[in-house]
Amino acid sequence: MYALALFAVLSTLKQKPPLLFEVETPELWTSERDRYERPRDYKLPPEWKGPEHCFAEFCLFSKPDAGEGMALITTARNAYITANSFIPRSVGVEPTAFYEAEVPGKGTGLIANRTIRKGEIIMQRAPAMLIQSTPHLDLEPEVREKLYRDAVDRLPEPTRGRFLRQTGDTVYDKVEKNSFRMFVDGDRKQSLHLGLFPEVSKFNHDCRPNIFYRIANLTHTTVAVRDIPAGEELTVSYIYSQTPRSERQTQLSEWGFNCSCSQCALSALESGASDARIRQIDALEEEIESIMSKPGAEGMRPEMGGKLVELYVAERLDSYLGPTYTRAALIYSMFGNEERAREYANEAVAALERETGPHARDIESMAWLAENPKAHWSWAVKVTSGRGDTAAGNKTQARGN
Numbered sequence: 001m002y003a004l005a006l007f008a009v010l011s012t013l014k015q016k017p018p019l020l021f022e023v024e025t026p027e028l029w030t031s032e033r034d035r036y037e038r039p040r041d042y043k044l045p046p047e048w049k050g051p052e053h054c055f056a057e058f059c060l061f062s063k064p065d066a067g068e069g070m071a072l073i074t075t076a077r078n079a080y081i082t083a084n085s086f087i088p089r090s091v092g093v094e095p096t097a098f099y100e101a102e103v104p105g106k107g108t109g110l111i112a113n114r115t116i117r118k119g120e121i122i123m124q125r126a127p128a129m130l131i132q133s134t135p136h137l138d139l140e141p142e143v144r145e146k147l148y149r150d151a152v153d154r155l156p157e158p159t160r161g162r163f164l165r166q167t168g169d170t171v172y173d174k175v176e177k178n179s180f181r182m183f184v185d186g187d188r189k190q191s192l193h194l195g196l197f198p199e200v201s202k203f204n205h206d207c208r209p210n211i212f213y214r215i216a217n218l219t220h221t222t223v224a225v226r227d228i229p230a231g232e233e234l235t236v237s238y239i240y241s242q243t244p245r246s247e248r249q250t251q252l253s254e255w256g257f258n259c260s261c262s263q264c265a266l267s268a269l270e271s272g273a274s275d276a277r278i279r280q281i282d283a284l285e286e287e288i289e290s291i292m293s294k295p296g297a298e299g300m301r302p303e304m305g306g307k308l309v310e311l312y313v314a315e316r317l318d319s320y321l322g323p324t325y326t327r328a329a330l331i332y333s334m335f336g337n338e339e340r341a342r343e344y345a346n347e348a349v350a351a352l353e354r355e356t357g358p359h360a361r362d363i364e365s366m367a368w369l370a371e372n373p374k375a376h377w378s379w380a381v382k383v384t385s386g387r388g389d390t391a392a393g394n395k396t397q398a399r400g401n
């Protein structure tokens with residue numbers, strides 16, 4: 001959804017969109033927006049330096065001890081919002097959990113130093129740099145590079161060194177190759193920013209990654225989506241990777257590299273089977289959505305939920321399991337199958353928390369379903385239609401229907 005909204009924003013700028021990580025950002029800032037609507041003097045807290053080096057309304061602002069050091073190229077209003085937001089200090093697993101090393105064909109990457117468990121938070125970081133998309137797209141290249149270098153100079157060591165070690169020849173190129181889309185105040189057109197997290201940008205890409213990332217306000221979190229043995233590379237996906245191999249590879253070639261991940265390296269036969277599973281997932285999800293929108297969910301079959309989970313697991317799509325387990329739990333609950341509804345609702349709670357954070361929209365509902373299925377809105381709604389499975393039949397009897 002956000003990717004589409006973003007696409008609309010970028011196409012109105014009539015420029016080639018920068019190559020960025022795809023990101024779904026829960027818009028927690030949106031609710032705060034009204035606080036900043038009135039015209040005012042956006043005076044930053046005294047520890048902040050700036051405005052400096054202004055071009056039109058865009059200036060450089062910086063604070064060496066915000067997070068691990070932060071530089072902003074943005075408007076005074078957006079700098080004010082950022083400076084008054086919660087800025088996390090680095091958190092994560094102890095540094096010995098992973099190390100940097102050369103990975104054949106990929107440059108530097110991060111390798112697990114010990115077993116990392118599913119659900120463990122690997123890093124939590126604030127951006128070292130936030131650049132509003134308008135100056136990034138509109139400034140003259142020489143002016144922009146000079147401004148970006150001034151911004152890098154405002155960063156303290158070791159953050160400056162880490163920033164400069166990111167892949168890319170110029171600072172502009174580093175921004176193009178390593179930034180994440182972020183929004184500062186929920187007003188999409190005005191507030192699209194490119195966020196740089198130099199440590200996070202050491203993760204290489206894999207179409208079936210073992211790490212998922214999420215961004216909420218200024219906090220970038222990376223979390224393990226399966227158990228990772230010592231010696232395995234830690235990877236994220238730079239794109240929405242639930243697509244056939246040729247589509248993924250076209251997207252990644254726009255980044256300027258040919259993907260050499262395990263999923264892209266499958267034989268033609270295995271890759272064909274994987275693409276077929278992706279098409280099966282798409283068709284089944286479409287069917288489930290269409291049935292869900294009909295009165296009485298006419299046409300739903302209990303096994304649809306289990307089949308969907310089976311396909312996701314076979315395809316190793318461990319980063320997209322939250323909505324899948326949620327659908328499966330609801331379908332089994334609708335048919336009054338308590339055991340499977342509870343099992344999938346419990347899985348949904350854990351997966352939603354990994355993928356979207358503790359404020360994920362469906363967590364409360366799934367926790368309730370796992371705890372007390374018979375009190376959930378979805379419970380046995382299909383039983384009275386006479387299409388229930390065995391468990392649903394038992395419930396029908398218990399009710400004396």
Ligand SMILES: C[S@@+](CC[C@H](N)C(=O)[O-])C[C@H]1O[C@@H](n2cnc3c(N)ncnc32)[C@H](O)[C@@H]1O
Binds near residue numbers: 108167260
């Ligand atoms: C965000 S950086 C990742 C860290 C980078 N390897 C480094 O040395 O700093 C992205 C770059 O890493 C390389 N890369 C990442 N994932 C890759 C993959 N699956 N296959 C080949 N190259 C990859 C590409 O050169 C890409 O432009």
